[in-house]
Amino acid sequence: MRCLLLPYFALLCVSTEAVMLCDDKPDGVYEQGCKVFTRCTDGQATVVECAGDEVYNPAIEDCDDPNDVAPPCGFIIDCSVKPDGHYADVGFGCHSYYTCEGGRFLGHNFCPVGLVYNEVLDVCDWEHNVYEPCGIVPRP
Numbered sequence: 001m002r003c004l005l006l007p008y009f010a011l012l013c014v015s016t017e018a019v020m021l022c023d024d025k026p027d028g029v030y031e032q033g034c035k036v037f038t039r040c041t042d043g044q045a046t047v048v049e050c051a052g053d054e055v056y057n058p059a060i061e062d063c064d065d066p067n068d069v070a071p072p073c074g075f076i077i078d079c080s081v082k083p084d085g086h087y088a089d090v091g092f093g094c095h096s097y098y099t100c101e102g103g104r105f106l107g108h109n110f111c112p113v114g115l116v117y118n119e120v121l122d123v124c125d126w127e128h129n130v131y132e133p134c135g136i137v138p139r140p
Helices: none
Strands: 002-006 010-014 028-030 036-041 044-049 055-057 062-064 085-088 096-101 104-110 116-118 123-125
Touching: 085 116
Parallel strands: none
Antiparallel strands: 002 010, 028 036, 036 044, 055 062, 085 096, 096 104, 116 123
């Protein structure tokens, strides 16, 4: 079990055990993030967490050195002077965001298809609800 403290003091606990059903899926990788992904093999789901600095590489469907992985997962950000928090990946169309904590870069997270990261609300959201440059709402 892995728990994260989310904004507004919500605690999200997620089992590191496979929670995805693979019965009707062909072998392959599903629900991937930059550090964790689910692999279906012969109808069985396995959650894989990349060790150390490795990140998910969609080209090989496995963990890999970030230098060999395309952005955003292969793009490491200097968080040494950033306050703790989540930041939109503006250079990647805001369809992902990254986390800085204690001066360390903790990786990128993807928004669901069609959504962009809303830094004001700290959630993935529709473009019509998000300020520029991630959304279409002009800044006040």
